[in-house]
Amino acid sequence: MEFVVASSVGALTAAGIYLILRLRAFAVILGLALLSYAVNVFLFASGRLAINMPPILSPYEELTYSDPLPQALVLTAIVISFGMTAVLVMVALGAYLESEDDRIDLEDEAEEGDAPGEVSKL
Amino acid sequence: MPDYVEILVSAFIVLGGIFGLVGSFGLIKLRDTMQRLHGPTKATTLGIGSVLIASMLYFYLVRGQVSFHELLITLFLFLTAPITANFIAKAYITRHIREKDLPASSSEYGWSVYDDPPGSERDES
Amino acid sequence: MNHWIIAPVILPALLAPIIGFVMRHDIPLARIASLAGTGALLAIAIGLFVSAGGDPQVYYLGDWPAPFGIVLVLDKLSALMVLLTAVLAMIVLVHAVATGWDARGWHFHALFQFQLMGVVGAFLTGDVFNLFVFFEILLIASYGLMIHSGGRKRMRAGLQYVVINLAGSTLFLFALGVIYASTGTLNMADIAQRLQDVPEGEAALVRVAAMLLLVVFGLKAALFPVHFWLPATYSSAPAPVAALFAIMTKVGAYAIIRIHTLAFGPGVEATDGMISDWLFPAALVTIAVGAFGVLGARRLMPLIAFSVVGSMGTLMIAISAFEPTAMTAALYYLVHSTFAAAALFLLADLVISRRETDVLSLRPATVQNGLFAALFFAAAIGMAGMPPLSGFLGKLMVLDAMRAPGQMAWAWAAILIGSLITIVGFARAGSTLFWKPMAIKPEVAPDRDEAGSPGTGARTAPAGAAQIAPTMLSIAMLALLTGFAGPLTGYLSDTSEQVFDRSGYVSAVLDGGPVATHPEAKPGTPSDDAAEATEGSYAAPEDGEDN
Amino acid sequence: MITLALLFAFVCFGLGLLFCLWRITIGPDNADRILALDTMVINVIALLVLYGVSEGTAIYFEASMLVAMVGFVSTVAYCRFILRGDIIE
Amino acid sequence: MIEDSFSLIIIALLPFLGALVPGVMIRAGRNACAIFTALPTALALVMLLLHAPAVMSGQVLTAELEWLPQLGLSAAFFLDGLGMLFAGMILGVGLLITLYARFYLSGEDPMGQFYTYLLLFQGAMLGIVLSDNILLLLIFWELTSLSSFLLIGYWKHLPEGRQGARMALAVTGAGGLAMIGGMLILGNIVGSYNLTDILAAGDQIRAHEWYVPALVLILLGAFTKSAQFPFHFWLPHAMAAPTPVSAYLHSATMVKAGVFLMARMWPALAGTPEWFYIVASVGLITMVLGAVIALFKDDLKALLAFSTVSHLGLLTMLLGFGTEAAAIAAVFHIINHLTFKAALFMTAGIVDHEAHTRDIKRLGGLAKLMPITAVIGTITALSMAGIAPFNGFISKEKMLEEAVHTVWWENPWIVPALATLGAVFSVAYSLRFIFHVFGGKVRDDYPAKPHDPPFGMWAAPALLTVLVVVIGVMPFLAEPVVNMAATAVTGQETNAYLKLWHGLTPALYLSIIAVVVGAVLLLLHKPLDGIWRAAPRPEAKAIFDALLAGAARATAGFTELTHNGSMSRYLAVFVAATTALGYIAWSGSASAAPSRELLPIPPVVLVGWVLLLVATASVVICHRNRFRALVVIGVIGLIISFGFVYLSAPDLALTQISVETVTIMLLLLALHFLPKSTPMESSAARRLRDGVIALAAGAGVTALAYGFMLRDVSTISGYHLANSYKGGGGTNVVNVILVDFRGYDTYGEIIVLGIAGLTIFALMEALLNGPAANKLRNTDYSQDRSRDRHPLMMVIATRVIMPVAIMVGVYIFLRGHNQPGGGFVAGLVVSIALLMQYMASGFAWTQRRQQIEYHSMIGWGVVIAGLTGAGAWLGGKPFLTSGFDYYHFPPIEEFELATAMLFDLGVFLAVLGGVMLMLYSLSRIARYAGETVNVAPMDYDPSHPEESQATEPTEEKS
Amino acid sequence: MLTRLIPHPLLSIMLTFVWLGLVNKVTLGNLLLGLVLGLIIPMITAPYWPDRPKLSRPFTVVRYVLVVLWDIVVANVQVALMILFKRNDDFRSEWITVPLELTSPEAITVLAGTITMTPGTVSATLSADGHAILVHCLHTDDPEGDRDRIKARYERPLKEIFE
Ligand code: NA
Numbered sequence A: 001m002e003f004v005v006a007s008s009v010g011a012l013t014a015a016g017i018y019l020i021l022r023l024r025a026f027a028v029i030l031g032l033a034l035l036s037y038a039v040n041v042f043l044f045a046s047g048r049l050a051i052n053m054p055p056i057l058s059p060y061e062e063l064t065y066s067d068p069l070p071q072a073l074v075l076t077a078i079v080i081s082f083g084m085t086a087v088l089v090m091v092a093l094g095a096y097l098e099s100e101d102d103r104i105d106l107e108d109e110a111e112e113g114d115a116p117g118e119v120s121k122l
Numbered sequence B: 001m002p003d004y005v006e007i008l009v010s011a012f013i014v015l016g017g018i019f020g021l022v023g024s025f026g027l028i029k030l031r032d033t034m035q036r037l038h039g040p041t042k043a044t045t046l047g048i049g050s051v052l053i054a055s056m057l058y059f060y061l062v063r064g065q066v067s068f069h070e071l072l073i074t075l076f077l078f079l080t081a082p083i084t085a086n087f088i089a090k091a092y093i094t095r096h097i098r099e100k101d102l103p104a105s106s107s108e109y110g111w112s113v114y115d116d117p118p119g120s121e122r123d124e125s
Numbered sequence C: 001m002n003h004w005i006i007a008p009v010i011l012p013a014l015l016a017p018i019i020g021f022v023m024r025h026d027i028p029l030a031r032i033a034s035l036a037g038t039g040a041l042l043a044i045a046i047g048l049f050v051s052a053g054g055d056p057q058v059y060y061l062g063d064w065p066a067p068f069g070i071v072l073v074l075d076k077l078s079a080l081m082v083l084l085t086a087v088l089a090m091i092v093l094v095h096a097v098a099t100g101w102d103a104r105g106w107h108f109h110a111l112f113q114f115q116l117m118g119v120v121g122a123f124l125t126g127d128v129f130n131l132f133v134f135f136e137i138l139l140i141a142s143y144g145l146m147i148h149s150g151g152r153k154r155m156r157a158g159l160q161y162v163v164i165n166l167a168g169s170t171l172f173l174f175a176l177g178v179i180y181a182s183t184g185t186l187n188m189a190d191i192a193q194r195l196q197d198v199p200e201g202e203a204a205l206v207r208v209a210a211m212l213l214l215v216v217f218g219l220k221a222a223l224f225p226v227h228f229w230l231p232a233t234y235s236s237a238p239a240p241v242a243a244l245f246a247i248m249t250k251v252g253a254y255a256i257i258r259i260h261t262l263a264f265g266p267g268v269e270a271t272d273g274m275i276s277d278w279l280f281p282a283a284l285v286t287i288a289v290g291a292f293g294v295l296g297a298r299r300l301m302p303l304i305a306f307s308v309v310g311s312m313g314t315l316m317i318a319i320s321a322f323e324p325t326a327m328t329a330a331l332y333y334l335v336h337s338t339f340a341a342a343a344l345f346l347l348a349d350l351v352i353s354r355r356e357t358d359v360l361s362l363r364p365a366t367v368q369n370g371l372f373a374a375l376f377f378a379a380a381i382g383m384a385g386m387p388p389l390s391g392f393l394g395k396l397m398v399l400d401a402m403r404a405p406g407q408m409a410w411a412w413a414a415i416l417i418g419s420l421i422t423i424v425g426f427a428r429a430g431s432t433l434f435w436k437p438m439a440i441k442p443e444v445a446p447d448r449d450e451a452g453s454p455g456t457g458a459r460t461a462p463a464g465a466a467q468i469a470p471t472m473l474s475i476a477m478l479a480l481l482t483g484f485a486g487p488l489t490g491y492l493s494d495t496s497e498q499v500f501d502r503s504g505y506v507s508a509v510l511d512g513g514p515v516a517t518h519p520e521a522k523p524g525t526p527s528d529d530a531a532e533a534t535e536g537s538y539a540a541p542e543d544g545e546d547n
Numbered sequence D: 001m002i003t004l005a006l007l008f009a010f011v012c013f014g015l016g017l018l019f020c021l022w023r024i025t026i027g028p029d030n031a032d033r034i035l036a037l038d039t040m041v042i043n044v045i046a047l048l049v050l051y052g053v054s055e056g057t058a059i060y061f062e063a064s065m066l067v068a069m070v071g072f073v074s075t076v077a078y079c080r081f082i083l084r085g086d087i088i089e
Numbered sequence E: 001m002i003e004d005s006f007s008l009i010i011i012a013l014l015p016f017l018g019a020l021v022p023g024v025m026i027r028a029g030r031n032a033c034a035i036f037t038a039l040p041t042a043l044a045l046v047m048l049l050l051h052a053p054a055v056m057s058g059q060v061l062t063a064e065l066e067w068l069p070q071l072g073l074s075a076a077f078f079l080d081g082l083g084m085l086f087a088g089m090i091l092g093v094g095l096l097i098t099l100y101a102r103f104y105l106s107g108e109d110p111m112g113q114f115y116t117y118l119l120l121f122q123g124a125m126l127g128i129v130l131s132d133n134i135l136l137l138l139i140f141w142e143l144t145s146l147s148s149f150l151l152i153g154y155w156k157h158l159p160e161g162r163q164g165a166r167m168a169l170a171v172t173g174a175g176g177l178a179m180i181g182g183m184l185i186l187g188n189i190v191g192s193y194n195l196t197d198i199l200a201a202g203d204q205i206r207a208h209e210w211y212v213p214a215l216v217l218i219l220l221g222a223f224t225k226s227a228q229f230p231f232h233f234w235l236p237h238a239m240a241a242p243t244p245v246s247a248y249l250h251s252a253t254m255v256k257a258g259v260f261l262m263a264r265m266w267p268a269l270a271g272t273p274e275w276f277y278i279v280a281s282v283g284l285i286t287m288v289l290g291a292v293i294a295l296f297k298d299d300l301k302a303l304l305a306f307s308t309v310s311h312l313g314l315l316t317m318l319l320g321f322g323t324e325a326a327a328i329a330a331v332f333h334i335i336n337h338l339t340f341k342a343a344l345f346m347t348a349g350i351v352d353h354e355a356h357t358r359d360i361k362r363l364g365g366l367a368k369l370m371p372i373t374a375v376i377g378t379i380t381a382l383s384m385a386g387i388a389p390f391n392g393f394i395s396k397e398k399m400l401e402e403a404v405h406t407v408w409w410e411n412p413w414i415v416p417a418l419a420t421l422g423a424v425f426s427v428a429y430s431l432r433f434i435f436h437v438f439g440g441k442v443r444d445d446y447p448a449k450p451h452d453p454p455f456g457m458w459a460a461p462a463l464l465t466v467l468v469v470v471i472g473v474m475p476f477l478a479e480p481v482v483n484m485a486a487t488a489v490t491g492q493e494t495n496a497y498l499k500l501w502h503g504l505t506p507a508l509y510l511s512i513i514a515v516v517v518g519a520v521l522l523l524l525h526k527p528l529d530g531i532w533r534a535a536p537r538p539e540a541k542a543i544f545d546a547l548l549a550g551a552a553r554a555t556a557g558f559t560e561l562t563h564n565g566s567m568s569r570y571l572a573v574f575v576a577a578t579t580a581l582g583y584i585a586w587s588g589s590a591s592a593a594p595s596r597e598l599l600p601i602p603p604v605v606l607v608g609w610v611l612l613l614v615a616t617a618s619v620v621i622c623h624r625n626r627f628r629a630l631v632v633i634g635v636i637g638l639i640i641s642f643g644f645v646y647l648s649a650p651d652l653a654l655t656q657i658s659v660e661t662v663t664i665m666l667l668l669l670a671l672h673f674l675p676k677s678t679p680m681e682s683s684a685a686r687r688l689r690d691g692v693i694a695l696a697a698g699a700g701v702t703a704l705a706y707g708f709m710l711r712d713v714s715t716i717s718g719y720h721l722a723n724s725y726k727g728g729g730g731t732n733v734v735n736v737i738l739v740d741f742r743g744y745d746t747y748g749e750i751i752v753l754g755i756a757g758l759t760i761f762a763l764m765e766a767l768l769n770g771p772a773a774n775k776l777r778n779t780d781y782s783q784d785r786s787r788d789r790h791p792l793m794m795v796i797a798t799r800v801i802m803p804v805a806i807m808v809g810v811y812i813f814l815r816g817h818n819q820p821g822g823g824f825v826a827g828l829v830v831s832i833a834l835l836m837q838y839m840a841s842g843f844a845w846t847q848r849r850q851q852i853e854y855h856s857m858i859g860w861g862v863v864i865a866g867l868t869g870a871g872a873w874l875g876g877k878p879f880l881t882s883g884f885d886y887y888h889f890p891p892i893e894e895f896e897l898a899t900a901m902l903f904d905l906g907v908f909l910a911v912l913g914g915v916m917l918m919l920y921s922l923s924r925i926a927r928y929a930g931e932t933v934n935v936a937p938m939d940y941d942p943s944h945p946e947e948s949q950a951t952e953p954t955e956e957k958s
Numbered sequence F: 001m002l003t004r005l006i007p008h009p010l011l012s013i014m015l016t017f018v019w020l021g022l023v024n025k026v027t028l029g030n031l032l033l034g035l036v037l038g039l040i041i042p043m044i045t046a047p048y049w050p051d052r053p054k055l056s057r058p059f060t061v062v063r064y065v066l067v068v069l070w071d072i073v074v075a076n077v078q079v080a081l082m083i084l085f086k087r088n089d090d091f092r093s094e095w096i097t098v099p100l101e102l103t104s105p106e107a108i109t110v111l112a113g114t115i116t117m118t119p120g121t122v123s124a125t126l127s128a129d130g131h132a133i134l135v136h137c138l139h140t141d142d143p144e145g146d147r148d149r150i151k152a153r154y155e156r157p158l159k160e161i162f163e
């Protein structure tokens, strides 16, 4: 079981990294999504694996429970990365709409004359 | 626990397994998308149905606890399955079937996939 | 328990939503609230700074004993950083309001307050995962500020900023996973204590954790080779935001100072020397990158951004020694470089908004050319580390502290040559910006008085007192740092003493606070065998309640 | 006996999942993929319920309930994207 | 003996305080300005001279202020003979320059600035010569570089001014930085930065292994400042400065700073072969070279500049000799050179000012037109030539005498020979100055009609000329001063014995040779000049500019190459570095032996594994088809959620599945406006590289995860399990951790969501007010679409499903504390329910029926959570301390109420508001894309055919 | 007035049962809470369900439900057998148009749903004016027969129930 989880994390990580190394924003977004899957499982696994011992205290019997702390951490991490992804998606969309393509790279600074200060005013 | 309970529960479980498998099998066996649509929307429904029945029976007969929230899942699937199928079908039709390949709608308006609803200006886009 | 410790986090946290969701259609009101809030934050910060004299003070959130709940720790270092943040924030905020930057987009003040909350929270927390959470808060707020008021270039640079930081956050989580997996705790003090005697077997994991964290914090601190994002970001951000970001790189530096002295610091044989061995060369290259960037810059904002990179290199060199004297120098230089960067960015905003471009090419002289030239000269001196301003003292202290035989020559060469290149770069930029233009309009070549005659082709109204004050204030801070270098350094050396006093920190956190209500897990004494740890005895309630 | 039955069912739905995966990877049409995903959701629900039975706990019920809900919504969203481009218009 | 005198500090500070004066006084007129500028200088000079007797009697005055004790830096000043001499020169000449500049500067020039800079510079110089702390000295040292940068660049409109200033700054600044290194080493050796201590520790220093590096670094500072070969080139270009500046900086003071430093450090550093060979040789070369070049300069100031270079070389050489007599000669020549060179510069300035040219070729015969100037110029020039009976003669004699006694690398004649050569050329250019400017017949083609300037302008040079003569005729008058300084330099009592006539010494013969040959050279000047011009010689400025430009270009190239904005490369570096470092750290020590038996792998898990791997792979393979990738992502999310359930993390499963759905909907909404496919852009090699990096990282993560899962570790969570119910009042430990043990994290987490909502909203506003709006309007997003937007069936189904879904949400919220669920999942479920409604009946129709406003919902959520936490303060408890209790009203069974639930409510609201605000923002963009807005819940309701189903154009578009 | 408080009584009842199902335990407290929620939630969602369909003939409803359930079981078996044992070439899939007399959207939806859940048929789409359903038959030998069966077996009772 442990190896299954570990290798899955590895696979997700590798895929995510490959995708964030692409040139288009959308691929990068996909990559980051995979990476956050990967890291969530990784963080979860840091509490070690347990089958059918969810940390829901049972009123009726003495039980062993899986480590609840990493689960809580992963929950927080999931929520945060959701917020981040949302912002990322919007920024990517904004960058695309403001320019002609959704490339992730910047063009050469030197050519650019447009400076902070002459931007859209309210 | 008495045998008949075991048999009953097991039977439903096995039944569910079989139908589930068949439904998914249809997904790869059948030839075109519309045909495949039939498999899941039915076989799986019964499959999951009997699984849920099995669960209810199990908890009631074996565990002695009344459990009927499985009904909720059944209800939910029955509510949603047709909608899902309907959407998937339309998704397929819009992309792959031309209006003339379908039977006429037998009313003044064509199928909603191709034709605007009454009232909206027809010459849109 | 001193409830004021959490005040600097809660204040903006409660103020920001009100500004953002209630006052969002009323800029003047938002401005007042934001200024008032920042003022209050400053007051609180001063109060905490004063009260942080003695041992670390611990705030046990939720009244849970450490290491089981989250704690805030107020020691000299965190108090210093909070105060630094508050002062910088006040300066930047006044600039943003005076120049009207805050009105060029939505939610500036709410995001600004949230940003402060994140930064301050990061400085105060005593829990590694909570550190992550506040990193995220300050980051996501900074995304909003970074792309404030939009614009093509800014949006694309912003996208890069978001992406690189998301990657960084992911790495942070990986590191935290390794930490929990290897130590079974998240409380910094507890980690430090458990790492004191790492069984040789777990050293590998611990080392990996330390290294990954170094990369994570290095990314924030613009440390080579993970600094590449900074120039584009800072030079595309609204100038006041860039000025505020001067504290963000310091967050990374702070985290390294905190974690890599407390947890993986000197005396932990698992990670002994490893961090220093990698941090030092990276810092050297960072200085080079920054200096080259300054000399080679074609535009003003990147030039300043690269000078920031260079300054982080110097700072990191001092940190990498991981000994009190060098740490004192590092802290001094940290404070200095924050204000130097702020001064430059704020000034750049004033200049660029009048030159209408930050390209370092010949343009007609702007209104107040003389004044801007003088301010630029001062700020550049500060950043380049020329006397008489604090940059010089800071660099002297760093050089003086880098006495390890293996490192001395490298450190000195890097810092001194780096300074030279930086000076030359600033000199070129300055004379292009402020001197050459005098040649274009000979009839008004020498500006008789600093007020600037209308003949000098003023594009826009001259900057009023309120607009110039923040820049001058940040330069004044440099002057103060110089004048009161003695007393300040006295405080800072106490601070670095405390930073390296691991046992003091640990006992303050783990021995104080509410008593654990549960016998088999006392605060600070981790239950010794895993079976017991993952098992909780539990008394059945009268009736299982389902709703 | 129940255990055997459960094992059998697990294998069935597991195979079912693999069939769905096959359909998703080869397509050919996006409609097929969405269909396969939807079927997958149902298989997973079945597996969750069976797992609850095999462990004799009701604790995984919410999960299956939620999977059912969410599966429906995302299927609709996918389809609307193909149908209208904008899923909320 | 040493005496404490606070007045030193005042002397050192006066110029800086004075620097404030001109800015104020300039409005009171130029004269007032000049006078008030002179005041502080004069005051300082007076205070200084008051100490003269004490110093002459061998006292050393000191004063110290704490500054940065931790570093060993203190504002420590001391005044000994050498300091006295230089301080006197600086202040005295400063006074004269102030006077001179008043008349020299035109009405155009901003005099206030000039005097400010001048005083700043003066203060810096004074600081150098008075510092008793080498760190302090360094500070003043660099200050002179900076202030001279300002003075040289004073005429900002002149390009040569700017370039000269930059060059001076670069060269002297670089030297200064080198010197920092040297000084720090000295302090290192001696263990103190106090100059007195260092001077006392000469032997220790010379014996130390770091002596040579320190020496070299310090000399670099001195040589650059004093324009010694090969750093001499900046000085002539500094001549772009106004003449008063040249006279002050480049004859009297700044260029002497290097000499001063060598003299100052003499006791500590001098007397070793290294010192001799470096210092003496460089000085010698400089002396000759400067003299030779000076002869061929037509610009008066250039001529004087190179002569200065040459004379600085002379001084350097003398100090290099390291003998007491040489030191005396050096000190004496410092005084003499000051007198005649300052006067000469002012003369040149007068000529320039009157004749409007400094070009010797255009001058001549001025003697008749401006007799006073001529007299001054002639006398001082003769002194420069080293011709009796002027002071220059005596010091040059002493120099030649020392040269004669100097053996260089076992070679007795090379030093005297070269020294004489230098003397020859200095005679030649001095005579040229006299004859080609003042001599000859009057011309009629001067740019302006020259005549003697007003008294104010020639007063200063005249005064200096008097000194030239007096010291020349009665040198013994200078003896006390010379001794005072020389004693300080050598560190032991000297007694200089100065007189005009030494008898027939070898030096005298050499002098005579020098004068004769020099005169001959002048006669041959025309042909020589021709040869000189023909001869190829390196143009230092060109080289320097080329170097600087090259450096700038190189660094620019490097920077733009490495920071080319290629995110993918940055990330590749980031990942690669991380992986490598991680591996290094890992391999740096042993890993643990497994201490945990592994869990079995049942078939279903195996299936899940295959599913996950295949799905992951196919995301990578088909990522160019963006929609397809999203579908597969859905699969991955499903599998992972199932995995969480299987591995006893039901809460994670709930969260994962719902978050993932909302995320996919966000992505779909965004994808509507983005390109639907990703083009194949990167090369195969590039993809291979990325693949390798990715696989390496993946392998690393796998190893790491597997590594720690093999082992057990004692964690703190035993406490949470044990106290969740007793202390937190909940049986779902995860939830209790979230809302209680680590509620602070959750608080931060919902704030992140709130900020995300804000940011997205702000971003959208910025977009829709920018060019993006036009792009949206001008793009047609409606290609071959199905015609039914709001299908009847979906609408009807939603009417039933949504309330059920909301019910589920409420349920999950209420039970979260004890069973899987909680505010966050509940929030997501409810927002998913709302999304269903949005999808069914469309945005506009739904939004119109939307009572609550998302902005304030987020706000309320955050505030409620915050206030719940702060409520604990009322009980004097820390933030987020929770309370709970059980209530029982028969016949209803007992139930629990906990503050944590209120906190959870905050979470719920923030999540709901956040998610909805994001989708709201995205949908608003669609309005701009010109979508029409429906006024009915469904496309067509057969039961109400009369109702108009017409859509109206979007309000936003108009 | 009452309609504003209880816009959809049936929905309220259903929600109460849903609640009991969720908590999976019938107690007085749960019942009360379920009722309260069952009343509140429809009030909140009322704006999204403007009109109020009226159901009549409860017995017809029950009969209809039973019929459909039975058909579903049969359908599943039939289709399962087809999928397993019928060669792909032997499938004769057909599109058939089912003209509708029903006008109530609820009724149409239920009919479409029934069609999808029952033998070898999937309702693909409606006509733009909702007067006909396009049905896809997996395998049929007489399309007209199927159409009439649908109308007779399902549409008629629905018409009674909803109109
Ligand atoms: Na279905």
Ligand code: NA
Residues within 6 Å of the ligand: D070, D071, D074, E634, E637, E638, E660, E661
């Ligand atoms: Na999904």
